[in-house]
Amino acid sequence: MGSDGPAGAEPRLVPEPRLRCGGVAGLAEAAVWAYGTAPRHGLAPPISPGLRRYLLLRTLRLPVVFALSIPVAFGVPTVATLMWLLIPLSGAIIDRSAPFEPAEEPEQTAG
Numbered sequence: 785m786g787s788d789g790p791a792g793a794e795p796r797l798v799p800e801p802r803l804r805c806g807g808v809a810g811l812a813e814a815a816v817w818a819y820g821t822a823p824r825h826g827l828a829p830p831i832s833p834g835l836r837r838y839l840l841l842r843t844l845r846l847p848v849v850f851a852l853s854i855p856v857a858f859g860v861p862t863v864a865t866l867m868w869l870l871i872p873l874s875g876a877i878i879d880r881s882a883p884f885e886p887a888e889e890p891e892q893t894a895g
Contacts, residue, residue, distance in 0.1 A: 804850075806846065806847070807850035807851050811844075811847045814843040817840070818840055834882075842875060849871050849874065852867065
């Protein structure tokens with residue numbers, strides 16, 4: 785019997801470090817994006833508050849799903865992995881409930 789458990793038992797893989805890294809990376813991306821697009825900082829062209837909120841929700845869905853799946857991964861790693869299907873599902877929900885109308889691209893003049 786080694787440190788992996790009783791002889792003959794299958795090793796249990798818990799994807800918790802991967803979840804934590806994905807969550808932290810997603811939160812960092814959302815924070816940098818939110819800071820850079822804040823009107824008071826003047827780092828990016830102004831965008832509507834509705835578009836900013838929409839994009840922030842799309843960016844935060846990955847770390848939120850990862851954070852929710854970490855406790856599940858300790859008990860049932862397979863279910864935690866299946867929870868990742870909430871990422872595209874939440875994207876579709878956010879897209880359907882977008883609180884803004886996409887702006888049309890400005891016409892470019894030949895010059």
